[in-house]
Amino acid sequence: MSTEKAAVIADSPDPDKAIFGKSTSDFLILAITAVTMLVLDVVLSIAYYRSATAPDLRWLLALIDIVVVLTAYGALGGRVNRTLLSMKLALTLLFVILILAVLGTIIPQGETVLTSNWPKNPLYGLYTHAGLFDMYRSRWFLALLYLLGFNLSFCIFDRLPTAMRRALRPRTDVKELFIRKCPASAVLDGAGERGFEISKEILSGHRYHLRKGPPDMAMAEKGRWSGLASICFHLSFLFIGLGAIIAGTLGFSERLEVPDGMTAPIPHTDLRVTNHQFKMDTEPVKEGGRVVGYRPSLYSSDLELFQNGQSLESKTITVNDPMGYSSSNLLVTLLISNKVILHQSSYYRSPSGGYVSVLEATYKPGKSLVYVGFGLMMAGVCGIYFPHRRIWLKKGDSGELIMGGRSHRSKVTFQNEFERIVAELRLTLGKQEAK
């Protein structure tokens, strides 16, 4: 028995060997990679923190940090594959990120910290450097997100083949013992050929799809895409993350203040925007039936966009109705979202009279990836409603019918459905018997 087991283990592929084996050369490769990445990390960090004009590269540094940690972990004998595939790591990371995110909502973030009492704290400088007041963009927070991303990718690609197989190649040929050991199972004595056919009809009635198998067997299933839906859902994170990195690195978001009738250049582009007219409707603010003041009910800006003195487009924008411009055709714009968008952000009254319209000019390449991610996520999350349910039927040697079923989700509901099907089958068989 033990030798048999050993042989089985030797035959099955070792999960640890899938990418990083445990040979000396593997260790060497890992060690060299770790050291190289570490040097790169340190050099880049020094360059980044010394330069006052460098763009925000914390995402890149965080990424390298994680690669260093993972390769060093592998070189020191850690099982990188197994660790990255573990659900425990995912849940731990989720929990840690959750706690940090909570802290970030309590500790003032960004500019609000300046109006708080935190600057009076003797350790304020240290905290600032540690990114306590810019947590969600800090290097270590991003590093944790990347680690979760790696974890997620490994899990996705580990499960993809199984999910594909399950969806595309139903297991129609299983052993009798397998059916008997299903979480929901029943044996109908003396059902025979007739019972076999009737049960297939009943299963179709319950919207199960019958799959062809050996003549003495049948398999019925529903929700077979459910496993892939889960993959879709998890894949969406990678799309959203990638899109966010691209948008954050190549894109921009600039505040423009354009007084009535004036023109302002849009930074990073050769575009100029003219604010022909800022309009505002107001409504009275009443307190106890008395008008105590007015507040804006709607404000808008008449904008016109120019390139090299040529008018490109014009539109009246409001907060929820921005204006977008792209130099390419619709398809390209949809694909790479190379659109400059002007949002009506707010306004103020200039000291010299008249209104100054505050616009937000944004350019977010990678947005299409984020939206694809949103789509995948919504599609994938709905898969939770359609668990993959499978029922196997087999004609026994002495005329009995063996039924077994399993569902990978909502097991109680499935159990009930299974029992209803069996009861229906018994009733129909009984009725036919009586005839």
Next chain:
Amino acid sequence: MDLVKVEEILFIATVISYLVSGGFYIWYLITRSEKSLRVGTMLLFLGLMAHTLALILRWVSSGHAPMANLYESLSLFSWGIVLFFLIAQRFYPVQAAGALVVPTAFLVTSVAGVFYVGPEPLVPALQSYWLWIHVTIAMLSYGLFALAFGAGFFYVVQEYLLKKNYRNVQYAFVLLLSVLGLVLGLWGGSKLANPAKVMDPVTQIASNVYAASDYLMIAGGGVAGLVIGLALGILAGKGASKPGFAKRLPSLDVLDEVSYRGVAFGFPLLTIGIITGAIWADQAWGTWWSWDPKETWSLITWLFYGGYLHTRLTMGWRGRHSAVIAVIGLVMVLITYLGVNLFLTGLHSYTPAG
């Protein structure tokens, strides 16, 4: 008489009828008196009618769907709770749950009353069709998580009842009601301590704005709330600690499944709620995510329920473990829905701009 006055009167009538109806439902749970149930249902139905009218009047006088401020949002939420419950009671034997649901609806409606403001037109930032899509979906998900909480809590209670572990039944009720009392008390205390800045006490504590006397007031409110909660918890625990009570609760399997269903339907809705919010923010502000407290807390809630689903679907946790996670989950939901607006500052504050 103008619409606003009528709406106010209808709203007060709603609160009173929910309160009285809740009393009848509790009486029904204790005595099983059919008459009590009939009176309770009738009162609840009348309350719902008044509530519906109040909401319609609010819609007419403000010119938009009633979901723009905390009063409207909470009022709509409790309206949804009562409506769903009455429909459920019509088709399923869930009358006993009324002893929990109707007082909850009363509590939510009266908290809405605390935040009463007159009808106001929408501020420019909210003038979008995304408002009702985003808000409706988010509130539906909150409601489903509340359902998961209720079933999860009674799962724990039922399990202890079946094991005849009445001490833990007591503890469960005491813990639940005293925490509720403590939070309500702390919040009430902060409202008394610094009424001008009541909207964000946590931000103010983190920024060190309160004076010592303010802290005293907040702590006093907390203690008072805690004591009331403890007393109610002991009372409720005593009431539930009877062998007969286990028979009035659904079976463990059903409670487990209902709790799971709540999360399984709430999670996709929360996902879609967050995504619609992101799309709206992208359209209005040019950024789909700005780590605003409401956004962050919705993400926290989402991650938390994501954790629930993973422990359940991949690691096979069920029963008490899942029930406890579903119970804690509602804390996250409440912080996302109310806590962020009441205790922190951010883009989603329900206060009108300006």
